[in-house]
Amino acid sequence: xxxxxxxxxxxxxxxxxxxxxxxxxxxxxxxxxxxxxxxxxxxxxxxxxxxxxxxxxxxxxxxxxxxxxxxxxxxxxxxxxxxxxxxxxxxxxxxxxxxxxxxxxxxxxxxxxxxxxxxxxxxxxxxxxxxxxxxxxxxxxxxxxxxxxxxxxxxxxxxxxxxxxxxxxxxxxxxxxxxxxxxxxxxxxxxxxxxxxxxxxxxxxxxxxxxxxxxxxxxxxxxxxxxxxxxxxxxxxxxxxxxxxxxxxxxxxxxxxxxxxxxxxxxxxxxxxxxxxxxxxxxxxxxxxxxxxxxxxxxxxxxxxxxxxxxxxxxxxxxxxxxxxxxxxxxxxxxxxxxxxxxxxxxxxxxxxxxxxxxxxxxxxxxxxxxxxxxxxxxxxxxxxxxxxxxxxxxxxxxxxxxxxxxxxxxxxxxxxxxxxxxxxxxxxxxxxxxxxxxxxxxxxxxxxxxxxxxxxxxxxxxxxxxxxxxxxxxxxxxxxxxxxxxxxxxxxxxxxxxxxxxxxxxxxxxxxxxxxxxxxxxxxxxxxxxxxxxxxxxxxxxxxx
Numbered sequence: 001x002x003x004x005x006x007x008x009x010x011x012x013x014x015x016x017x018x019x020x021x022x023x024x025x026x027x028x029x030x031x032x033x034x035x036x037x038x039x040x041x042x043x044x045x046x047x048x049x050x051x052x053x054x055x056x057x058x059x060x061x062x063x064x065x066x067x068x069x070x071x072x073x074x075x076x077x078x079x080x081x082x083x084x085x086x087x088x089x090x091x092x093x094x095x096x097x098x099x100x101x102x103x104x105x106x107x108x109x110x111x112x113x114x115x116x117x118x119x120x121x122x123x124x125x126x127x128x129x130x131x132x133x134x135x136x137x138x139x140x141x142x143x144x145x146x147x148x149x150x151x152x153x154x155x156x157x158x159x160x161x162x163x164x165x166x167x168x169x170x171x172x173x174x175x176x177x178x179x180x181x182x183x184x185x186x187x188x189x190x191x192x193x194x195x196x197x198x199x200x201x202x203x204x205x206x207x208x209x210x211x212x213x214x215x216x217x218x219x220x221x222x223x224x225x226x227x228x229x230x231x232x233x234x235x236x237x238x239x240x241x242x243x244x245x246x247x248x249x250x251x252x253x254x255x256x257x258x259x260x261x262x263x264x265x266x267x268x269x270x271x272x273x274x275x276x277x278x279x280x281x282x283x284x285x286x287x288x289x290x291x292x293x294x295x296x297x298x299x300x301x302x303x304x305x306x307x308x309x310x311x312x313x314x315x316x317x318x319x320x321x322x323x324x325x326x327x328x329x330x331x332x333x334x335x336x337x338x339x340x341x342x343x344x345x346x347x348x349x350x351x352x353x354x355x356x357x358x359x360x361x362x363x364x365x366x367x368x369x370x371x372x373x374x375x376x377x378x379x380x381x382x383x384x385x386x387x388x389x390x391x392x393x394x395x396x397x398x399x400x401x402x403x404x405x406x407x408x409x410x411x412x413x414x415x416x417x418x419x420x421x422x423x424x425x426x427x428x429x430x431x432x433x434x435x436x437x438x439x440x441x442x443x444x445x446x447x448x449x450x451x452x453x454x455x456x457x458x459x460x461x462x463x464x465x466x467x468x469x470x471x472x473x474x475x476x477x478x479x480x481x482x483x484x485x486x487x488x489x490x491x492x493x494x495x496x497x498x499x500x501x502x503x504x505x506x507x508x509x510x511x512x513x514x515x516x517x518x519x520x521x522x523x524x525x526x527x528x529x530x531x532x533x534x535x536x537x538x539x540x541x542x543x544x545x546x
Contacts, residue, residue: 001180002074003195004062004147009071011146011421012062012114018245019423020111022118024143025433026104026249026417028127030134033166034409039138041088044123047168047408049082053175054160057148058085061117066185070192072147077117078179085119091126100130100139101249101417101453107141108419108444109247118145133413140407146421162405162412232323235294237287239428240389243446250453251417251442252460258468259439265334265471269341272397274467275432276300276344277337278441279395280326281463284336286456287328298328298392300430302344323391333466334474394420394429404436418442 004012011021031039052058061077091099103124112118124139149157234240262277263269279300287293302324325343327336398418405412418431418440427449433440441460443453450456 001063001183004071004074008147012064012072013068014423015111015114016424017111018243019421020109021147021421021423022108022112022143022145023149023421024108024141024419025415026100026419027140027142027412028130028133028137028414028416029139029407029410030137030413031410032134032136033406033411035166035168039408039410041123043168044408045082045086048086048121048161050170051160052082053173053177054171055157057117057119057144057157058160059117059177060148062114062147063183063188064114065188065192069189070195073183073188075180075182076178078182080117080179084116085121087120087122089122089124091124093126094129095126096129097131100124100127104141104417104419105247105249105447108143108249109245112143112145114145118148119143137413138410139416143419158401158405162401162407164403164405166406166409166411168409232299232325233296234299234389234392235296237294237298237392238290238292239445239449240392240425241427241449242424243422243427244448246447247422248445248447248450248453249417249419249442250457251440252457252464253414253416254439254441254464256434256437256439259464262337262464262467262471265467265474266338266341268345269337270344272302272432273337273341273344275397275441276302276324276326276395277333277340277467278460278463279393279430280328280330280336280340281333281466282456282459283326283393284328284331285459285462289455289459293328296329297325297339300324300326300393300395301391303394303396324395326392326395333463334470337467389425392428394426395432396420396430397432400433400435402434402436414438415440416442420444422446 015021029039031037034043059077059080060074062072063075064072089103091103107120107122112120120143122141122143124141127133127137127139128135130137144157259274260271262274263271266273280298283298284293300323301321303321322344325340327339327343330336330339400415412435415433415435415438418433419442420429420431422429422444427446428443429445430441430443433442441464443456443460445453445456
């Protein structure tokens with residue numbers, strides 16, 4: 001029996017019917033590489049059963065302390081049933097991308113049963129008309145509770161359920177798994193009493209460990225290694241209000257080499273900066289079309305992994321976060337990337353000064369009772385309508401496998417969508433994922449807040465195309481003198497100049513509605529080949545009904 005820590009427990013405390021706290025993905029497989037070129041549902045069950053031993057997540061369930069007086073515990077589930085967790089459905093004809101998005105959104109919207117191991121895989125067949133993939137492909141729609149994994153441990157779970165070759169032989173590692181007895185209320189209350197006595201000592205230790213971080217932050221602020229900016233204060237937007245229980249999911253696929261090439265537009269820029277600039281451009285276009293673009297920049301919470309190499313296979317969350325302004329107030333794509341780079345450099349300097357690892361340690365001593373009470377109060381009283389959120393959206397970057405992987409012999413063709421949890425006051429979140437030679441930007445949104453996800457997906461595509469065009473145009477010009485890294489006073493001056501640039505006047509709502517009603521006609525993508533990178537924007541689930 002192992003107890004959850006503070007951040008993992010916060011995802012349990014925040015769970016509500018409108019905010020199920022799980023993450024997931026839509027993975028598309030080609031069975032042509034499997035034995036006999038065909039994969040049956042029982043083959044998938046057999047393959048997963050043989051690899052349960054490689055993941056701690058799969059057979060452990062939560063046990064909550066009565067009245068949430070202490071953090072929950074993980075135990076090995078004595079009633080584990082693989083067939084409960086792995087389901088099987090098929091799309092009705094014609095079986096296209098839009099139907100797959102609708103089904104994925106509905107599956108993702110349903111909360112997990114936390115009295116069982118908190119994960120589900122749904123095998124989806126009938127994808128013959130999903131453009132860009134061979135006929136006969138099937139998909140996994142996965143759900144895993146966020147208390148069990150973060151982005152990096154999620155990749156380890158992917159590794160446990162996949163192989164590097166089509167070989168489906170069982171692992172040599174022996175399966176020594178043993179179920180545990182479910183502890184009773186008296187035992188759990190007794191443990192919570194002991195922990196309550198020890199918690200003040202833990203809090204004192206964490207406070208002592210935090211002192212060097214605070215001193216370092218003050219020193220960095222005085223030395224102007226970073227600055228406190230009003231750009232960190234997010235404006236109120238349509239995405240920051242109470243959410244419903246319904247979801248929409250969509251996304252775009254890009255050529256990874258082209259995605260990386262955009263970095264040349266600004267010296268020192270990282271892939272994460274490019275992703276933030278793409279999202280900033282997409283939000284600029286989407287909100288301009290709605291006549292709802294705020295004057296100041298919107299911000300994103302960008303998770304940072306602090307997982308050490310020795311913690312690679314551990315369950316739970318080892319993440320901190322930084323606030324990243326998105327430059328939504330800047331229309332020029334090159335200027336937006338420069339602005340995002342300067343702001344993220346400033347945020348990273350601030351986070352490094354405090355110590356990202358120290359920030360995660362603080363969460364481990366917060367009393368769960370007050371966390372749960374605060375989360376439930378925030379959800380039930382709809383406080384998101386009354387209080388500003390600390391950021392407008394989430395943009396998390398999760399690197400995927402650089403080589404093709406296989407499940408039950410079927411090759412993973414695409415990590416088509418990554419699904420993320422939403423919370424009260426946060427109606428839109430993004431995941432940036434890579435796999436082999438492709439990059440994906442997926443988003444999950446409240447259907448009430450964003451009824452037109454296919455239009456926002458087109459905004460993401462257009463935002464990237466503008467950056468790519470600007471990067472290619474810059475390569476054709478004579479080389480310029482390299483720019484220096486922007487920190488402190490230099491950063492303050494450059495950020496001020498970017499903010500002072502005149503913004504183009506937003507289109508009128510009537511013209512914007514007309515433009516959005518007639519999206520550009522897209523050609524059907526060519527048949528995908530293993531070595532061929534494609535870039536496409538896929539269908540829509542705007543007309544989803546319950």
